[in-house]
Amino acid sequence: MAKTAKHRHKNKKYTLPKPGASPGLVYTDEHSLESVIKLHTYHADYYKEEALPDLNNLKEAINDKKYTYWVDIKGFKTVELFERLSVDFNINKLVLEDITMTYQRPKYEEYDGYDFAVSRMLYMDSEQNLINEQLSFILTENVLFTFQDRYEDCLIPIRKRLEIGKGNIRIGGSSYLMYALMDIVVDEYFAILGFWSENLDAIEDRLLDKPDKTIMFDTQTIKRNLITLRRVAWPERDKMNDILRSESELIDVKTKLYLRDAYDHCIQVIDMVESLKEISASIIDMYLSIISNRMNEIMKVLTIISSIFIPLTFIAGIYGMNFSREDPVTGKVLPQNMPELYAAHGYLYTMIGMSIIAVLQVIYFWRKGWFK
Amino acid sequence: MAKTAKHRHKNKKYTLPKPGASPGLVYTDEHSLESVIKLHTYHADYYKEEALPDLNNLKEAINDKKYTYWVDIKGFKTVELFERLSVDFNINKLVLEDITMTYQRPKYEEYDGYDFAVSRMLYMDSEQNLINEQLSFILTENVLFTFQDRYEDCLIPIRKRLEIGKGNIRIGGSSYLMYALMDIVVDEYFAILGFWSENLDAIEDRLLDKPDKTIMFDTQTIKRNLITLRRVAWPERDKMNDILRSESELIDVKTKLYLRDAYDHCIQVIDMVESLKEISASIIDMYLSIISNRMNEIMKVLTIISSIFIPLTFIAGIYGMNFSREDPVTGKVLPQNMPELYAAHGYLYTMIGMSIIAVLQVIYFWRKGWFK
């Protein structure tokens, strides 16, 4: 359990700025991965994917307006890469800082000649930890740059659709590609919501079958993941809205119709998050009431057993006392001391008396509903 | 109990998009029901209902502007149906996607030549699970298409009113019919609110009579259903507002007056939901305080019994000790050991002493108010 908790937190650590550092610097550190660059060149009937060693010759490679280009960059180790972007494509240094300091909220900003956008990919890794990865976009007329600091992502279906070429994907231009990537990020939210929803179902079944301590931890883990998702989905929704309202000429009019759909999806994600949060809260409430009820049951058992046998033990103790039958000095019998002991059927009567006491108590507890 | 929980969740599963799929696709899967199409043709003095095998000849069948047509489609198995709508009636593919991906929030959108709206029917099925079913509308000048993926619904009274022909139903045109269907959906909200309200009354009576564990579960179930209803009622209200403010010429001016009424109904639904939620919360609070109180009572019984008899048992134990009356070796009497045992009336005095202790304790607990 402790290990899981540590894992979860490890994944939450962002690249944070050093206090007092100059703004507009590109942050890469020893944990940064080697940069891997892929260039996808396509139009309706053409598709090529090639790996680039660096961005030195990119500017010349993508100057044919006939094609749409996707420059897909993973890993931020090579600082020169960002310098090249700054020099060849005139990208503002603050934008480059936002790309490498991967704790940005989803946002959309228009600059001279290009638009900048941030999405946050959420997905479960193989150990079922929630990965919260930044996906940054730089959109120009016919080029889309994407940036991510890990190699894993949830964009594979888009790469396949691009290769296969069905639907609008190859003919929509760079803004449609950006939409398609943003949309699959949001679709992934649905996938993990579905996963958590099933987990909550399973937890709830456990709650009703045999509730144990892990219910609290598991539910809290999902609840926190939901909070992470909500914190991402709200600005994601605002971002979609910003793009819809933006008058940037880089966003194709037809793409906006699809973006409206993606905007609706964001709202539905937020809706479902709220719903699952309510279910989590209700599970925790029920779990706590189950603990309380169980405590009541434990105490009932103790109280019934104790209340019945403690008085009876006392009675047995009474007749176990050694008040003497004879004066130790004179040897004379002292019949006034504990005559019950010598009464005919004394034992029998005592046992009957004890039984009556026990039965009366059982009836009393029965009436109080303690046996239910 | 566990079964109920599973049922509830099973009904919540929507048709979700596959991540990365092209937008605008129609989602139908093996769980989709066979499509059943009914065409209602009517004007003030005329009413005909007929079943259609498909939509192939629909366009010709509904071109008489004298009549109002209601195309009532249930079950989405037949994909051709949606292709026909796309081809013959020029319906946008994103709209068709919204119709078949049945997790849409209530909304109202205007398109070229038609309006699209979504309502969510909530009703209790025979096993008292809350069914949350999507009802989609496509409204044109004199035709209303409705779509639902299950056969059951809560629209039967409208079909009857249409057949009987009383009131405005046959003369209001397609927008009035849409209003009437939307209104009955909202009226059904009142019906299930009434049902839950009575359930909560019954739970509260149980709470006051004999509270048990099921109170927590039953109240939580209602609370969640209320949350589902609220999540539906808020966008429903916004939808009504959107229609009221819309300048679509497909919405008749007279119909708007009625829609204002339906809008008020939505607000009242939200009001009643909040009210019932407060009652649920108050039941849960009271239940938890009852558990606590009961715990107190159980502990009181245990403490009173134990506190009275444990000391008495100790005293009995004292006089049950075998400190010897005679030296085992010499056989000489050792009167300094436990002289009480040989005192005249020792037993009587001991019993009196015990009784006094017991009575004092009872008085003590009485004063503390533990017998109340």
Added chain:
Amino acid sequence: MAKTAKHRHKNKKYTLPKPGASPGLVYTDEHSLESVIKLHTYHADYYKEEALPDLNNLKEAINDKKYTYWVDIKGFKTVELFERLSVDFNINKLVLEDITMTYQRPKYEEYDGYDFAVSRMLYMDSEQNLINEQLSFILTENVLFTFQDRYEDCLIPIRKRLEIGKGNIRIGGSSYLMYALMDIVVDEYFAILGFWSENLDAIEDRLLDKPDKTIMFDTQTIKRNLITLRRVAWPERDKMNDILRSESELIDVKTKLYLRDAYDHCIQVIDMVESLKEISASIIDMYLSIISNRMNEIMKVLTIISSIFIPLTFIAGIYGMNFSREDPVTGKVLPQNMPELYAAHGYLYTMIGMSIIAVLQVIYFWRKGWFK
């Protein structure tokens, strides 16, 4: 207690629409009371009150612009009454529906030639249940219709002021009369808030003197009533605001000054409701902490008694064991078995040892602060 709860709910039941019924219908059912109509005719120096059997001749009776007329209608059994209103005074059917379906929120709507408003009268009946009754207004130039479905109300002081004729009541016209009625409804909110405030004071005194289970139920009852009042007071405030901003010529300019005052009253009601809700919550918190503390005290008594006497009883048990002084077969003495029993002063030393143990434990518990 259960009875009170049932009463409360019974009073909450509104007349709800039948799903699928035509809108604009007047709902009256077997529970509706016989309609009682009173016509108050007055100007500055004149006042007459007469009972009307029906509204058939009303239109002619109230055509003298010199007078102001108040048509005071209680009970909705007579459906003809509403038909007459519809025919003679051209009142919209949806308005008539709102009058008879008595679950409307406070609102204000302007129609052609008349204004429609709803207030909700809240008052405590003789059994101290909160009655939530709808009071509907139709305001024309010199006539005010009021509608209520019960005979009881809180408007009697207005009727008296009208008869006596002091103040503005007779000279303010129909809009001032409507204001006066609305204002007394709000004033009544203050009265019941005062009543509940005193109840909460009494509950708090009980909490500090001798808290018992009823505190939870009584506080929750008040809390729910407060929620009901708040649900009424918020739209009431909005209604006042709507009237203030409305440009209806039926609302006299001078009356608006008074309405501003009534608007302030609504805000104060909401303020006081929030204040009393906070007090309720604080009472419940304190009550729960008292239960917990009491539990602690009960457990302390049990633990002190048990911890002291159980070990002592064990010691007594030790010396009550029958390890033999002589071999049962040979009859030889076995002095190594339990020599303490034959030691001189063994009993005395044992008792002293037990006392020391008990005293040490008492000191231990004293130090832990368990006797405070």
Added chain:
Amino acid sequence: MAKTAKHRHKNKKYTLPKPGASPGLVYTDEHSLESVIKLHTYHADYYKEEALPDLNNLKEAINDKKYTYWVDIKGFKTVELFERLSVDFNINKLVLEDITMTYQRPKYEEYDGYDFAVSRMLYMDSEQNLINEQLSFILTENVLFTFQDRYEDCLIPIRKRLEIGKGNIRIGGSSYLMYALMDIVVDEYFAILGFWSENLDAIEDRLLDKPDKTIMFDTQTIKRNLITLRRVAWPERDKMNDILRSESELIDVKTKLYLRDAYDHCIQVIDMVESLKEISASIIDMYLSIISNRMNEIMKVLTIISSIFIPLTFIAGIYGMNFSREDPVTGKVLPQNMPELYAAHGYLYTMIGMSIIAVLQVIYFWRKGWFK
């Protein structure tokens, strides 16, 4: 404790309207204090304070525009006073009603020729109850009327500054005087916040040293006082804002700069209230967790003692049984019954066995961490 609670509530009672009374009436009752009127006349180099028996000659007395006049009225018994205000100064009856019905929220209203404002003075009386007193202002060109229904207030420093004449106080005109009074009212909020903050510190120290029941009550008392203050501070802030935005010519431009400062103070008060509320909530949470922990400790003591000694007592009980050594009839020895009793060193072995059991249990509880 109960007494404190009663005191608190007694001070909360406002003068409430009688339902159905005419608006615009002046409410004074038998609890009203005798009116005491002081007239302060001043300009930069002049200051006079005189007591007035009534307001009959006031109009003439304050007609010299060279001076600024402050008419400082305490106690509302004399109704004639308000009639005089109505007649001589043309003050609206609704304003006079607001002055005497002392449950107004802070507000600012402009009328013909004068402005009306309400502040609420909060201060602790000698018994540390929170007094919530209304201070009403009527501001004209060079006259400021203030009204309060008690003799005590927190305005003494202003009276002194006026007498001494330092700073802007004598040269700022009537609007600056109103500002100065409003500002000292807000400054007093800081003073009581400081007082409560120290109280909370003291409570927290008690919480950490020796928590007892009074912590709950004392914290709740402060929490409620904070709520009272917040309910006053919010409309106070709005009032300041209203004055700042108002275009009334009675408010001097220079005064507005100071009012902006007072507005900032209100926001800081609200901020500090929120902060102290959080601290209160955190104290209550910690207190409840301390109760729970203490319960755990009590139960641990009980369980350790019981678990160790109850089984041992049982063993002692075993060997205290009287299974006979000889047949009662034949007198023959029955060695098969309880042979342990006659074993050599039986007692010793038993004691050793008991010790082992006890030690094992102690180790078990030690491992579970119950001794920490």
Added chain:
Amino acid sequence: MAKTAKHRHKNKKYTLPKPGASPGLVYTDEHSLESVIKLHTYHADYYKEEALPDLNNLKEAINDKKYTYWVDIKGFKTVELFERLSVDFNINKLVLEDITMTYQRPKYEEYDGYDFAVSRMLYMDSEQNLINEQLSFILTENVLFTFQDRYEDCLIPIRKRLEIGKGNIRIGGSSYLMYALMDIVVDEYFAILGFWSENLDAIEDRLLDKPDKTIMFDTQTIKRNLITLRRVAWPERDKMNDILRSESELIDVKTKLYLRDAYDHCIQVIDMVESLKEISASIIDMYLSIISNRMNEIMKVLTIISSIFIPLTFIAGIYGMNFSREDPVTGKVLPQNMPELYAAHGYLYTMIGMSIIAVLQVIYFWRKGWFK
């Protein structure tokens, strides 16, 4: 612990106004530190830092428009300093009051010829208390005054960057310097958020390993610190927004681009605060459920031990009773009394019976899942 709590509060005390004091006064008291003034004079290629004894000759010293000046003032003891600012630089007295009354919220205000801004530095001191220190700015064309009442701060990196002269710091003018200082203040928020985040991780590990009482206190301490930070970060965000929207010519256009970045940082701080607050709440919830669970376990141990041994002890007690084998008077044997005692193998059978009872109880508790 108590000590820590006191420390925390001590640091929270602000300099508060004396009620009734004239506004615009400069508050310095015996706790104020000696004023230390540093003048930094720089342009792109030049940097000089000198200590000033007072501000008497400052006006002449900073009149060369070629340079940018930073007047860095710490400690407010010397009142003459503020008088000099008022006289030589025409700073409004209310501004000077705001500088010395160090409980201002972050804000930005424009005055004639200068802008005034407040930031709040938050940082952990050596004893890990959160210090909340005010940093005030007066910005003129080429001069920036900063004011702080303690000597410690978090601005050292800026002083170093200024000395080194890399980046924009020396060429951005006074508004860029103000931005840089504001930005490092916000960066420091990230630093302490990171520190708390790690603390929460550590607490959570302790929660999962061995939860004890300190978890509650430590988490609550962090929670309160988070609330302090949130209370600072919200107005900080508003302040950034105000500067961004301001049309003051003192704020350089290029600087605004950087401020937009700082504004984003504020939003991220608020986001992270919310996230950590949720984690804190979840830790407290888990801790409370752990206490409850532990209680259950303690009770289970007690109940199992008691339920098994109390009945057995009773049985042993039965056979420890002294019901006589012979009539004490006649000496005749009374075999009907307790014949079990003389039965062959009576002891054995009793022991077997007791074992069966114990085993049955163990099975019963096993089935109930109490051993898990």
